[in-house]
Amino acid sequence: MGTPGMAGANAGRIEQRGHDMAGGLVALLDDIAAMAKLAAASLDDVAGAAGKAGAKAAGVVIDDTAVTPTYVVGLSPARELPIIWKIARGSLRNKLLFLLPAALLLSALAPWAITPILMLGGAFLCFEAAEKIIGAITGHGHGQDAAAVADAAELEDRQVSGAIRTDLILSGxxxxxxLGELGDQTLVNQAIALAIVGIAITAGVYGVVALIVKMDDIGLHLARKPGAGAQAFGRGLVAAMPRVLTALSLIGTAAMVWVGGGIIVHGMEAFGLAGLPHAIHAAAEGAAHAVGALPGVVSWIVTAIGSGIVGLIVGGIIAGALHLLPRKH
Structure with missing residues (x-):
């Protein structure tokens, strides 16, 4: 049997252990709370960075949305949504399996190469826009190639493959x-933000595209419903769709020129060739000051026009040079 003194000592040790455990639990909870706050801050950083990065890519997104509906022209209406789903899957595969790892490797090993690669991509966008403009003027657009394919399955496969190849460039x-907007983020945050941007943009673009290509079917459905208002709206929708598709094609071409030219102008500034970028900036500021009203909008419009002119010149030079090269028969 223990003495009363030993019992008191044991009780003291037990009480001390209880205090230690309580203190350890409090410390553990404090650590968990600190980690939760850090994770929340990190998520806020990722969300903010993804939003900023996605907004920066808006011009290419507009072009992607405008270009994709042209790939279902001439195909069966019953195949429109399945084809768009195939292209959307291919687009997501492009972004997440190929481009995201490549972007992270680039960021980790050769961040200096991001600007030159962007400028090359911008030049390609300018070239594509110039080709569209030349095709519209000469009457030798890409659409005639698709019309020459007789077999429906072959045409569908060809259109889907072409759309996914074009998407690879635009997604790149x-x-x-x-990625250019995520330089201050950790590699993990860059990966998460790029994945968010890729998934959100793919869902948004192909959701809008699906709505656009089925708009005439919606119009036909409304035109058959009882009620003069619904019928009139449905007929108007059907009548408007050819104009909407034409407008989208024009917007897509303009977006390619503006975005491509803007990327080249920004790249020139990054390489110390600031004369042209400063001239466009000065013209935008001068126009905004002269107009007075809505200076931000005026400055943006003038900057876009300046970038578009640069894009047209670059795209025209590339397209002209390629057209002068001897073709293999």
Whole structure:
């Protein structure tokens, strides 16, 4: 049997252990709270960075949205949504399996190469826009090639493959532009932000595209419903869709020129060739000051016009040079 003194000592030790455990638990909870705050701050950083990066890529997104509906022209209406789903899957695969790892490797091993790659992509966008403009003027657009394919399955496969190849370039531009806005983030945050941007943009673009290509079917459905108002709206929708698709094609071409030219202008500034970028900036500031009203909007419009002119010149030079090269028969 223990003495009363030993019992008191044991009780003291037990009480001390209880205090130690309580203190350890409090410290553990404090650590968990600190980690939770850090994770929340990190998530806020990622969300903010993803939003900023996605906004920067808006011009290419507009072009992607405008270009994709042209790939279902001439195909069966029943195949429109399945084709768009195939292209969307291919786009997501491009972004997450190929472009995201490549972007992270670039960021980790050769961040200096991001600007030159962006400028090359911008030049390609300018070239594509110039080709569209030349095709519209000469009447030798890409659409005639699709019309020459007789077999429906072959045409569908060809259109989907062409759309996914074009998407690879546009998605590459989107991911590169987004990566350019994530330089202050950790590699993990860059990966998460790029994945968010890729998934959100793909869902947004192809959701809008699906709505656009089925708009005439919606119009036909409304035109058959009882009620003069619904019928009139449905007929108007059907009548408007050819104009909407034409407008989208024009907007897409303009976006390619503006975005591509803007990327080249910003790249020139990064390489110390600041004469042209400063001239465009000065013209934008001067126009905004002269107009007075909505200076931000005026400055943006003048900057976009200046970038578009640069894009047209670069794209025209590339397209002209390629057209002068001897073709293999």
């Amino acid at each position: 531009e989107i991911m590169a532009i987004a």
